Amino acid sequence: MDLLNSTVAISASALRAERIRIDTVATNLANAHTTQTAEGGPYRRKTVLFAARALDELGELVDDFGAAMRRLGVDVVGIVEDPTPARMVFDPGHPDADDRGYVAYPNVDPIIEMVDLQAATRAYEANIQVVNATRRMSDAALSIIG
Secondary structure (H helix, E strand, O other): OHHHHHHHHHHHHHHHHHHHHHHHHHHHHHOOOOOOOOOOOOOOOEEEEEEEEOOOOHHHHHHOHHHHHHOOEEEEEEEEEOOOOOEEEEOOOOOOOOOOOEEEEOOOOHHHHHHHHHHHHHHHHHHHHHHHHHHHHHHHHHHHHO
């Protein structure tokens, strides 16, 4: 059962990470036209950084397989701003226009955000399938034993 619990734990960490990614994409889309933020200037697109949790040493795998498996998974190591510059649009009537009549709009491209949202959604669904398959295998194993 340790392997089954470990598999669910790994998928659960991925589900948490993908949920954060989906929330970040939603925030980007919601602020796609925000020209002024509390920090000043236009909203900056944010991206999520993932890191794999790996085994410290190969020896751990041999010594205690279950404990080693529980340490595997994915972590969100940060949410960072995209360094690409703001999109400058000529709109002299806009209240945030500079002296030349240009407005700095966020560096958010809705098409990129929608692709990122779809990828995150697919990864989330795939991890749900892993959890469901693990549950079915556990149920089958229990029916064989019992």
